[in-house]
Amino acid sequence: GGNNGTNTGGAIPTANTTEGAGTLPKGEPDVNGDGKVVIGVLSPGDINDHGYYESFVDEADTFAKSKGWTVIKRGSVAPTDALAAARALCQQKVDMVALGASELKDAIPASEEPVCANTAWYVPASGNLPLTPKIMLSSDIASQSVFAGGYAIALLMKEKGVTKAGFIAGPSADYSQRAAAAFKAGIRQVIPNADVVTTFTGDNNDSAKGKEAMQAQISQGVKAVYPYLGGSTDAVATLANSSGVMTLTPGTDRCDSTSPKFDVSVLFSPGDYFAAALQDFAAGKLRMGVARVWKMGVDPYPTVKICNPTGDQADKLKAFIGEIGSGKIDSEKEADKAGS
């Protein structure tokens, strides 16, 4: 599992529009012309994780319902099974195959196969993924949202006069290390001498270990934490709540959640990107062979939201996001600096 999907960093693209380029599948949204619209969704993680993967599936569900479409969803697809699972969807006459994350990238070759000839493909994240003619790539620059998240939480930390933050991820892999670096960089934009502690539990779903990592950080004086996790996010956030440690959400807007509570929502929700693509799809405008890159400060997502801002916090954050959007601040470069 893990939310390395949309966060796999990204080649900075040259265009952020889908107009004109690529090819438009015939008959969209009923691409296969069988009179029904069926969306097939594959997720590498637990689709009941109250977070990242669930949001992806829920978004598709909600949108499809409103249009009278059918959704086939399958969670916890092992990367090894990706190709077979995608082929199975095609055989079941879906009009669109949507992958939950780039972990399932090995399914992409199916898009070129005859069995999937009449399907549209939605693939999030461009991390290490070449664009092929039969898919629509949707990506963001992973470091941007985490970077801005760090900035936002730092505003809250500064208000409280604390300087120590924590970052907890599952497996120690490049994507999670990269996110940790971006988070640190974001915080240091506000508090230059801030201390950021990073712990890898080894397993996104081992709640007990997640909690112990949190506990260790708490006793080290960490006052804000980013649980960059899967199934164990809530367990960690609950513990953080009980110790008065501020928390960020990984990917979705959970400012309304009461148990656990979150202080900052980092929104790089795959569901939101997917919803936009579905809008296009419904309108028959979703083109294959193009990459759509979601840019902070330019597009509505990704973005960062302080749940209960005080003073000028909201304005400062908005300005900061704007600067990222205008290219005045480059999250990648900042992350590079913080990471080394």
Place this chain on the structure above:
Amino acid sequence: MSAVTDVETILSSGVRLTVPLAFAACGEYLAERAGTLNISVEAMMLGGAFTSIAAASATGSATIGLLAGIAVGFVIAVVHANLSHRAEINTFVVGLALNALVLGLTSYLIATSSFVSHQVSQINIPGLRDIPMIGPALFVERWPVYLLIGIIPLTWWLIERSRWGLELRAVGENPQAADVTGIHVNKRRRQALMWCGLLSGLGGAYLAVGEVGSFNQNMTAGRGYIVIAAVIFGAWRLGRSMLGCALFGLADAMRLALPALGVTLNDEFLIAVPYLLALLAMLLFATQHRQPRALAQPFERGST
């Protein structure tokens, strides 16, 4: 931060990570002394973890959840015991099948239903909890932790002092001889396995309803195998097996706390450490281990 707090942090975290292992290891120890190398301990723990949250969610009582978790561990053990020590089906086949079954079933059920978080209450022992270093680790815990104080000596007493335990050891060492002496070999093995089920169920339930307060897919994440490693590391002695659990728990606690203290180590290596240690202990102390001679050997009347 002071060194004292660091130690306190690691110790109490270590205790919490150790407790579920220790419960299950007591059970696995009993099963192995009776001759069953029980690999379904993972299934028992995972089943216990799932059920505890499901039952707590249904009844609103974490304690009932804990009991239900124990019960499910027991049920899994009853199935295993009857299949492998009554119908005489290879215990590893049964164990592998049960592990797959419980993982599949809990994943399936968690995907088709939703549960509410529940957690048992914490007991602080006044006075003792203020002892530096060990105080917070040992005297500020969820109440089931204190069950260990009873269960470890009980396990020891059962094996070393009770008639039942004597018979269990006999059955684990030489089932043919035990049989002619009038001990119902497979019955004793079934009973030992059932104890293992109760205790592993408790371990799993404690993990969910005691430690974390919720269940997520494959929550035990291979702890059952760590338990087996701990018993082997302990060379089939209860004290050393518990030490093994504590060592593995502490190693994890350190792994999770050290980055916070500013140290990083190779994660993959550290995760593999319990297994490597168990194997190393067997290799280094080859002459000292007291492996039950009939361990993993099925008993069938008249087979010799």
Place this chain on the structure above:
Amino acid sequence: MALATEQPTALQLRGITKVYGSVVACDAVDLAVNSGEIHGLLGENGAGKSTLMKVLLGLVNRDAGTIEYRGRQVEINDPQAAAAMGLGMVHQHFSLIEPLRVWENVVLGDVGKVDRSRACAQVEEVGRRYGLPIDPLQRIDQLSAGERQRVELIKCLRRDPSVLILDEPTSVLTQAESLELFSVLRRVVQEENRAVILISHKLAEITAATDRVTVLRKGKVAFRTATAETTAQELARQMVGRDVSLRAEAAALGVLPVERGGRAGTAEVESASAAVADLPPALRLTDLVVEAGGVPLIDKLSLTVQPGEIVGLYGVEGNGQATLGEVLAGLVHPSSGTVEVGGKVIDLSRPKALQRAGLGIVPEDRHHSGVVLDMSVAENLVFKTVDDVTSGGFISKRKMHAIAQRLATEYNIITSSLDAPVRSLSGGNQQRVVLARELSGNPSVLIAAQPTHGLDVGAIEDMYLRLRKAASSGVAVLLVSTELEEVMALCARVAVISSGRITGVLSIAEATAERLGMLVGGIAA
């Protein structure tokens, strides 16, 4: 014996029947055992003795019949019920648990609380009463065979059994230990008025130690009598259902007094060995030493066997015979010394070197290392000569069956099919399979370790015949045996082994029981 009949019946079995598949192990067996008597239970292998006792102890469910204990009909469903009722049994195998201590073994099978100090006191008390001293805190794996037997007895006697059953109790004991055992048993029946059932193959023991005898044959009671009113010959005849004529076999059964054994070697054997005496030895062991943890198991052992000669290696079990067997099977490498076969020194580090040089072995424990119980008769007959039925790595089933068929006919192996598992054969036939296989490789040397162990009279007779035949065809036979009579009956020369050393080699003419007895005791005579 008048005394026995006056005693009340302790145990009465009526019409006990037990069927295993197509084998009727016990066929309507009636058996009455009185208090105050030692009751001998005699019978060939597979006659159903053990099965009868297992039924009695509740280890096996019977198909029909009733059990009366002190005149009351009882149901015995498990050994604990049997124990509670006052039945105690000393099993020959598998009844002590090695890593446990003496006292723990003794209380195993009881019910109720475990009380160590009481158990230890009881062990010491029972030991004192019967002259069976043992330290209750010792671990079983540190005890000798005799001491283990003592623990078994104490375990039974402590429960104050009214009926004590012993299944071949002397097979691991020295002569002195056996005598000691019988005197304990005598006390047990005379002073404490218990009943003892003694199962044995040794006629001498039965005639010397029992008051009454029941002989089983093919699951049925063939004969019952007071011991005083019968002879060993008569018992042997009842057991096999015909006359046992050969003197040698009678000797092996302990019928002939030991003193006369010196001249029991037949003229046939003597002449055979005389004819080959001047040839180079077929087997020569020179200064073999095997050590385990610094303790010598075999100590500078030297021995020769001429072609066509049967040499006995006589001694009490546990004096290095098993180790020597392992050396000659190529399983253990001596730390020094040489083995020569046909005049050539064998490089023992090469696997199968001995076998290639023409050495055949009938191992001591048939089930353990003689046959593969779950493989077919044919496979068991050829596995040593499997190369002969193999071409290009493939085994020819046809050739295998041809060879097996020839051997089965030649050695009179009785089996339903060559493809039946060896498990389904009787003990004697299993042993014939082993012998046939070993001799089928045309060995120049045959090591026969306790070849008649556990066999019935008929099978023993057959085995002797075949060993002699092998010798007369020029095979050098080394007979490893613990039975004096057997050695005396078969061998031209006897080498005596004690503590891993050859303490003396006597020609059968010089061998008397006294001289051999001193040699066995480690004193050169």
Place this chain on the structure above:
Amino acid sequence: MSATRSRGLAQMRTGWLIAVLSVIAVAVVAVLSGVLIAATGGSPSDSLDAVVKGSIGSQSSWSTTLLNAAPLLIVAVGSCICARAGTFNIGQEGQVLIGAMAAAAVTIKMDLVGPAALGVALLAAAVAGGAWASLSSLMLKIGGVNIVVSTLLMTFVAQQLITYAVNTSWFLQEKKISYATPAPESDQIPSGARLRSFGNYPNLQLNVGLFIALALAVLAAVVMYRTRWGFRLKMVGLNPFVARHAGIRVAGLAALALAISGAFSGLAGAVLVASPVGNFRLQPGTSHMFGWDGLLVALVARDRPLVAVPFALLFGVLRSGGNFIAATGVPSFIVDVVKALLVLAFVAPPALAKMMQRRASASRAAVVEQPAPTLEGAAA
């Protein structure tokens, strides 16, 4: 009532009894699974339909089934050989991973092209898997470590080793494209080093891996049942002491059997990374239960390589069918549940038959004994 019926059953010929019990057991599994699906709001018939459609319902489904069956069969055949020698290997999952790693390393790191690359990769995988399994033999020799224990524990060590490999850039982690963050997996192996497929998806696609698996199954059967080596293997498995007396180097042969099992598992790992089912790359999840399931196939087939063929196919059916079941709204975990239950349903009947026959003979005795007292009572 039920006692009479079960006695009636127990009197059947053993073969028939097992057959009847198997049918009953599979039916019970079907009912249980159906109830579980229905109770959680799914449709059992739709689910079954989906599994059938996804596994054998079309040429493309067959392709997926067969792709999955191949590595399962290879693992199973190796396990059969090992079990024949009386050694219980339970570390196939780890051995598969090690084999996959070796195959990936050889093809990605070495500049080999064409069939040579493939050959070297398969060989390397077999050697690596065999060597990994042999570590357990070594531990047995040095420290008397139980083979089951060591092969089990070594699996977890292997998993961490693979995780390390795919997270380490100098080792097997995929190459970085411009700014992107590399994922914890290897690059795809070069196309020249992949196993060929005949036919193309969605038509029937037969990968060479399947032929390798079938050939190995037949070869193993011939070697086990027809050759001198197989004869020796059987002897070692049934009675190592006799085998020693017969001059067989028992420990060596048992170790060789374990190494062969490891080599087969390793080979299965290579087939995984070199065929579409493993995405042509090394991932921490590459083994994806193929080791465990392959072992189960062998166990269900009672260590007979040719019997393993249909069972490997059945497991392949469940794997490919599982991809379709999600469409019915039923979580595909149901397939894991069914798989585990089926394993029990196949291994239980022989044991149950034996138990029933034992019971029946015991109760026959009871019936015979029962009237006796009544008769006596009547006489008295």
